Amino acid sequence: MNFDMGAYAVYIWPAYGVSALALIGATLWTLTAWRRAKARLAVLEKRTPAATKT
Amino acid sequence: MQFLFRYANPHEFMRLSGAVLPFTAVATALCLGVGLYLGFSVPPDYQQGTTITLLFIHVPADVVAELAYGAIALCSLLSLVWRHPLADTAARAAAPFGALFTALGLVTGSLWGKPMWGTYWVLDARLTSFLLLLFLYLGYMALWNAVEDETRAARAAAILALVGVVNIPIIKFSVDWWSTLHQGESIVSGKVAPVYLWPLLIMMLGYVLLFLTLWMVRIRTAILERRARNLMQAG
Numbered sequence: 001m002n003f004d005m006g007a008y009a010v011y012i013w014p015a016y017g018v019s020a021l022a023l024i025g026a027t028l029w030t031l032t033a034w035r036r037a038k039a040r041l042a043v044l045e046k047r048t049p050a051a052t053k054t
Numbered sequence: 055m056q057f058l059f060r061y062a063n064p065h066e067f068m069r070l071s072g073a074v075l076p077f078t079a080v081a082t083a084l085c086l087g088v089g090l091y092l093g094f095s096v097p098p099d100y101q102q103g104t105t106i107t108l109l110f111i112h113v114p115a116d117v118v119a120e121l122a123y124g125a126i127a128l129c130s131l132l133s134l135v136w137r138h139p140l141a142d143t144a145a146r147a148a149a150p151f152g153a154l155f156t157a158l159g160l161v162t163g164s165l166w167g168k169p170m171w172g173t174y175w176v177l178d179a180r181l182t183s184f185l186l187l188l189f190l191y192l193g194y195m196a197l198w199n200a201v202e203d204e205t206r207a208a209r210a211a212a213i214l215a216l217v218g219v220v221n222i223p224i225i226k227f228s229v230d231w232w233s234t235l236h237q238g239e240s241i242v243s244g245k246v247a248p249v250y251l252w253p254l255l256i257m258m259l260g261y262v263l264l265f266l267t268l269w270m271v272r273i274r275t276a277i278l279e280r281r282a283r284n285l286m287q288a289g
Contacts, residue, residue, distance in 0.1 A: 002094060004104075006104055008103055008104045011168055011169050014165060015112075018158070026150075027264075031271070033275050044286065045285065
């Protein structure tokens with residue numbers, strides 16, 4: 001592997017950095033929302049045992 | 055159609071996506087890992103130098119940006135014609151990812167454009183139609199949030215998505231129809247050297263898998279949120 005991007009490093013690394021941040025951020029955001037929705041539903045289902053599922 | 059309806063009800067979707075997700079998640083990580091490894095092992099291009107490595111994150115982002123729009127348009131059609139509730143949920147869930155990948159395509163493209171073309175931005179047909187795609191995504195999401203009644207919001211958003219679909223072939227063929235600064239199609243026509251083609255294809259697959267994985271989780275989240283809402287109303 002070669003990480004020496006020469007004179008173009010100032011364009012290449014920001015592009016990789018922004019992409020990595022955005023994609024990792026999107027993954028974390030998606031997982032957090034999923035866990036939150038799951039926890040909330042669990043609380044509600046406990047409160048109303050005869051859960052009506054849609 | 056029968057097949058689609060069988061698997062497109064929320065219960066079946068939860069079951070099926072739950073079974074598929076671990077595999078798509080692992081495949082995503084594998085593709086991105088191998089893709090990055092190969093991508094950073096290529097020799098500099100004789101014209102583009104080391105900026106060729108930008109190809110491996112630019113093209114995949116663009117592909118997913120258009121794919122996500124196609125997915126939204128298809129779901130919108132299913133929703134308008136067959137009134138399928140999961141279709142609306144799926145369409146809405148794909149939008150933020152579509153917008154994100156579009157933005158990434160624009161940012162990585164402009165960081166490639168500066169050293170290669172001498173400019174970050176130019177009003178050329180490909181770049182402009184791609185910027186329009188970002189606005190379409192933003193407008194689509196704004197419309198969903200602006201209309202309070204969910205059924206009406208879904209209908210309006212679906213119509214917007216279907217009208218906007220005309221932009222997809224414009225993006226695709228812009229480089230043929232107009233004299234653009236953006237280069238023409240080179241992957242399908244075999245103009246990319248194999249040493250660059252493989253990392254590009256693997257990264258592309260990784261990006262597509264990532265989108266599919268996140269999209270599925272997002273739809274699952276929306277289904278649970280709806281269940282919670284229904285429970286709140288019942289209780």
